[in-house]
Amino acid sequence: MKKNKKWIIAAVLMLLVLVGTLGGAAYARYTKQVMVTGTVSYQNRLAESFGLKEHAVETLENGEQTLVEREVNANNYLLIPGMPVMQDPFFTISGRSNVKAMLFMEMSGTPIGVELKDYWEKLDGVTGQNGGDVYVYTGDINDGQSDYQIAIFEQGEALSSYPSEIDQQSGAFKAVGYLIQVNDDAMTPSELFTARIS
Amino acid sequence: MKTNLWNKISSKISKKVLVIMLAALCLVSLAGGAYAYLMSKSPEVNNEYEMGSVTCVVNAEQNTITNTGNVPARVRAALVVNWYDESGALTYVPSTDYQMTLNLEGWTASGGYYYYDGIVQPEASVTAPSANVSNLDGLHCKVTVLADAIQAAPAAAAEDAWGYSFPD
Numbered sequence: 001m002k003k004n005k006k007w008i009i010a011a012v013l014m015l016l017v018l019v020g021t022l023g024g025a026a027y028a029r030y031t032k033q034v035m036v037t038g039t040v041s042y043q044n045r046l047a048e049s050f051g052l053k054e055h056a057v058e059t060l061e062n063g064e065q066t067l068v069e070r071e072v073n074a075n076n077y078l079l080i081p082g083m084p085v086m087q088d089p090f091f092t093i094s095g096r097s098n099v100k101a102m103l104f105m106e107m108s109g110t111p112i113g114v115e116l117k118d119y120w121e122k123l124d125g126v127t128g129q130n131g132g133d134v135y136v137y138t139g140d141i142n143d144g145q146s147d148y149q150i151a152i153f154e155q156g157e158a159l160s161s162y163p164s165e166i167d168q169q170s171g172a173f174k175a176v177g178y179l180i181q182v183n184d185d186a187m188t189p190s191e192l193f194t195a196r197i198s
Numbered sequence: 199m200k201t202n203l204w205n206k207i208s209s210k211i212s213k214k215v216l217v218i219m220l221a222a223l224c225l226v227s228l229a230g231g232a233y234a235y236l237m238s239k240s241p242e243v244n245n246e247y248e249m250g251s252v253t254c255v256v257n258a259e260q261n262t263i264t265n266t267g268n269v270p271a272r273v274r275a276a277l278v279v280n281w282y283d284e285s286g287a288l289t290y291v292p293s294t295d296y297q298m299t300l301n302l303e304g305w306t307a308s309g310g311y312y313y314y315d316g317i318v319q320p321e322a323s324v325t326a327p328s329a330n331v332s333n334l335d336g337l338h339c340k341v342t343v344l345a346d347a348i349q350a351a352p353a354a355a356a357e358d359a360w361g362y363s364f365p366d
Contacts, residue, residue: 044236045236045238046236046237046238047238050238050239050240051240051241052240052241052242052243053241053243054243054245059269059270060351061270061317061319062270062317062350062351062353063269063270063271063317063349063350063351064351064352065351073241073242073243073244074243074244074245074246075243075245075246076245076246076247076248077245077246077247077248078247078248078249078250078268078269079247079248079249079250080250080269080349080351081250081349081355082349082351082352082354082355083351083352085247087245089243089245091240099236101236111245112247158352171246171247172244172245172246172247173245174242174243174244174245175242175243176239176240176241176242176243177239177240178237178238178239178240179237179238179239179240180235180236180237181235181236181237183235196235196237197237
C-alpha cells in the first residue's frame with residue numbers, strides 16, 4: 001500500500017514534468033512558425049518614476065514666507081496670523097506605461113490652512129499603511145500621457161487666527177502616494193486599495 | 199533491474215519530504231500570483247507646523263533689544279525717565295526742569311514711542327534708543343527702555359496694533 005502511494009506521487013510528478021515539457025515544446029514550435037516584425041515589449045512597471053515632493057519654504061527678511069525652487073520631502077511651516085501657510089506637495093509620474101492604474105494618496109495628521117484639490121475623493125472607511133485617510137485621484141492618469149504632475153492642495157487663504165484644532169506646541173501631517181495597477185475594472189477604488197495595500 | 203533502482207530511490211524519499219516539496223511548490227505559485235500585480239509607493243513628505251512667536255528682550259547693560267521670537271519683527275520702544283532722591287525714593291520732576299538729549303539713530307519718534315525703522319530678524323539685536331539727561335542737584339536719574347515687538351508680516355499687523363506706518 002505504502003509502495004503504491006509512492007508510485008502514485010512519482011507518476012503525478014512525472015506527469016507534471018511531461019506537461020511542462022510538452023507546453024514548452026508547443027510554445028517553441030509556435031514561435032518558430034510565426035514571423036514577428038516590429039517591437040514586442042513587456043510592461044513590467046507602471047511608470048519609470050513616481051515621486052512626491054514639495055518646494056522648500058523660506059522666510060524672507062520682511063517676514064513673508066515663500067516657496068523656493070529647491071525640492072524637499074520635509075518642511076517646518078511657521079503659522080503666522082494674517083499670513084497664508086505656503087505648502088505645495090505634489091506627485092510626479094514620469095514615463096508612465098500603458099498599464100491601467102489608479103493613484104491613491106494617504107494623509108496622516110491634519111494639514112493646516114489648506115484644502116485638498118477637489119479631484120481627491122476620500123475613501124470612507126479605508127486606512128493606509130500609516131493609519132491615515134486614503135484618497136483616490138479622480139483625474140485621468142490613463143490617457144496616454146507620459147508625465148504627470150499632480151498637486152495635493154489648493155493654495156490656502158491667510159490664517160485669521162491660530163487654528164484651534166492643534167495645540168500651541170506642534171502639529172504635523174504626512175502624505176504618501178500609491179500607484180496601483182487596475183487588473184479588474186469591476187473593482188471600486190476602495191476594493192482595489194484594500195486588496196493591494198490594506 | 200529498473201524496478202530495483204526505483205525502489206532504492208523511492209525508499210530514500212520519505213513521504214514527508216514529498217509533501218513538503220509539494221507545499222513549497224504551491225507557495226511559490228501563490229506568491230508569484232500575488233507579485234503579478236504592479237504597484238509603486240512614493241516617498242513620503244513629512245511636514246511640521248510651528249506656532250509663530252514674537253517676543254523681545256531689552257538688555258540694559260548693552261542697551262540692545264533682541265528679537266527672541268521665531269519670526270521677523272517690528273519693534274518699538276519707550277524711554278521712561280525716573281528721578282530718585284538721595285534716600286532712593288522716587289521723586290517727581292517736571293520734564294521742563296531738565297535737558298534730555300536723545301540718540302535715535304535708526305529710530306523714528308511718534309506719539310511718545312520710538313519705532314525702529316528696520317525689521318529685526320529672529321535672534322538679532324538692535325541698539326535701543328538712548329537718552330543723556332542733565333544732572334539735577336541731589337537727584338539721581340534712571341532711564342528705562344521698554345520695548346514691544348510685533349510680527350513684521352503682514353505689514354498691516356503693526357499698523358493695526360500700533361497705529362503707525364513703518365517706512366518701506
